[in-house]
Amino acid sequence: MNTEIKSQLRAIVGDRWMMDSPHDLYTYSYDATPLYQAMPDAVVMPSSVEEVAAVLKVANQYRIPIVSRGSGTNLCGGTVPTEGGIVLVTNRLGRLHEIDQENLTATFGPGLITADLHKAVEAVGLFYPPDPGSMRISTMGGNVAECAGGMRGLKYGVTKDYIMGIEAVLPGGEVVRFGGKNAKDVAGYDVTKLLVGSEGTLAVVTEITAKLLPLPPAKQTMVAYYQSLSDAARSVQRIIASKIIPATMEFLDQATMEVVEDFARIGLPLDMKAMLIIEQDGTDLQVEQDIARMADICRGEGATEVRLAQTVEEGAKLMAARRAALSALARVKPTTILEDATVPRAHLAEMVEQVDVIARKYNLQICTFGHAGDGNLHPTCLTDERDLEEIHRVEQAFEEIFHAAIKLGGTITGEHGVGMAKAGFLDLKVGPSGIELMKRIKEAFDPHGIMNPGKMFAKSDRRRVVVKTHACTHEHNHA
């Protein structure tokens, strides 16, 4: 990128908010996904939709890739600037504009931190259910672009179920708005929903209107410990078959329990093979009834111990520990590769067992935890990126895991998105015609292909490639 373009960008966002020094660029060369890294040419932090539009115009004119970035916590390589270009960071667009208590909506900038939205709406007795494990860090823009899920997905759905309106900037700099506060709105294609989950490949989201619910008055948390994986999985199936839909139903296997305990010290029984964390919310009476019935079911399916959290704090602590599961796994080995295979929940037990078989076949340490209630599993491989031979086995194992999930009627990603990590597997799920259609949609939005290039659609093979970083081999002369 030449100095002329850079000074145009500088003029748009201001000196302080346009960065191109080697170390600054380096810190936007990665996200939370292991193994992927590539250097951008410039980083901009716009503070208004007008600035975003102006940046995009420049990018479009010179055909420079644009990578939108919230907090960079995605797990699919979604913000790695594989083809260089401009990283557009949204954290200065993080204002909560409005909580509309009459229409039950909230309107805010994409840089708003998910947990801050939760806090603000809960303070007035309202509720925004999607709660990705990363919610204290992730931005709402990132949540929208990945269609993030979370632990309440089973009962309340995921991000797309709450996004009612979006303002976005198209690559040419045009500002568009779709949806809004109307509970019913069928004017044309549902572009709002199309943008949810679009992973920054179509447009930059600059404002979001989300649906809110009344905050449930009561909540109760319980845990059940099991001597066998299939007892736990059967409990999940029986609970749903009994027509109870808990707010949360999380699953942790033994290996995951061990590391979580090591971090959070909450007294997990480490001789158990699996545990479920179950939460119900609603009215006092309903919560009490449902929890009692679920406890009975768990015991009936072989749970060796079932415990109810005695206080709200105890419940919150358990949930916080679950949220830390992934990072806690990182204590064991240098590199932690987490996947996101999802199956219809009736096949949960089968899937967990298959992961186990595949791990043994490739002689890998794979811990599994996840959102049992919605069949969304996170088999996580503990490995070492320096051991290339092992990384190769990891690739093979995950490929088999994806095939297994598809065979059970599942999908290659439940909530983390395709990005780079799963671009090679998208056709497994949507087929060649599906890919073609998606590509045509992309072209309609982004004729020059500048929006987050290299994501979602695979170039050729299906390997998880360790991207050779061209950090500093790239010339960065900014004199």
Place this chain on the structure above:
Amino acid sequence: MPAHTNTTMPNPNLIQLLDNFDREEILNCMQCGFCLPACPTYRQTGKESASPRGRIALMKGVVDGQLNVDAEFEDNMYLCLGCRACETACPAGVPYGSLLETARDVVERNKKDIGEHSFLRDLLFEEIFPNPDRIDRLGTMLWASQTLGLQKLANKMGLINLLPRPMREMQSAVDQVASPWQRMKRESVIHPEPDASQNLRVGMFKGCIMDVMFFETNQATARVLTKAGCEVVFVEEQACCGALHAHSGEQNGAKELAKRNIEAFEAAGVDLIVNNAGGCGAALKEYHHWFHDDPQWQERAMKFVAKCRDANELAAELFSALEFRGELPGVRITYQDSCHLAHGQGVRAQPRQLLRSIPGVEYVEMMEADRCCGSAGIYNITNFDMSMEVLDEKMENVKSTSAHLVVTSNPGCLLQMRKGIQRAGCEGQMEAVHIMDLLDRVL
């Protein structure tokens, strides 16, 4: 930040330094970003390079040979407060504090290698901190200028403007220091009250600057401990703890000081070594890590470390022996954690327990009490502007407690809170005080 062009090539020997322990630990960072919301410099700037995840990535870049140890790397490493809030937040257990120390050590050695010297640094780290006598003399000079009204005069005449702005700004938070006579009169052993039930012999770790600027707080700490039944010994041969050296990339200097302290307290034959400065305390408790490549000293360090206690820890442990003689009716108190006490040493409950038990007080917990106030060693001198930004955000939380007393456990934080109270225009309604001074008043 302007792009630096004066890149210096990394020195392979230096990179080697990072290779063993640190490289493993750097790789253990899985870039999840859980540490981001905990980091004050990230909150102020919104920049990844000012976040823990970013700084660790930069270290990795250096280790992998993708980045140079240059002025930009230096700036990024020194913009960090070293508050270690990120360590508490990190589920992967990455020991950020020690990574930072190594990174700064690499920066400093690299600069020495290429013959880049800083007069101020050399003065501070080679001439002043290692020499208690010189600190003592500086203390006397400070006392004299305060007593003769020179400080006020200098203020009035604008002579003060000769000082660099950060020092000029911070001096307004400095209290009158103890006179040389007061300091000379100190007895080296203070005996417990006769009816005391304990028979612990406790060595006071005085701290270098602490013992000059906060002489009275050291005395108060000793009195609190004697009231709890301890015999308190002021060991003469002790030196500065070495924390400032270690945090500023002077690992060798830090080790020399550590050795002197280990020897001094071994010779003193004490049961415990107690200190009242969170920053010093965290360093003292890490001596065994400093000697990870020197088994003999490591063993001696381990014994030393096992004896180290923060004054809060010890006072809380001996709590049953403490008897409150005074009370503070209707006084609202809040507590500002010292980063190195809370995140570094895990001491959070004890000071709160002590404060809550003072008869008459109303204790209010501050929002995000354990977020750094921006003092961070000499950070408020070296990075004055960022330090004040962090402080001003902190003061919003302090103000909303409406406390009369803001209590701290570290001299640096105490000064900073005084500065914060001035900046927030709360003088007269609010006072900052060290917990040991407060306890001394009511015990």
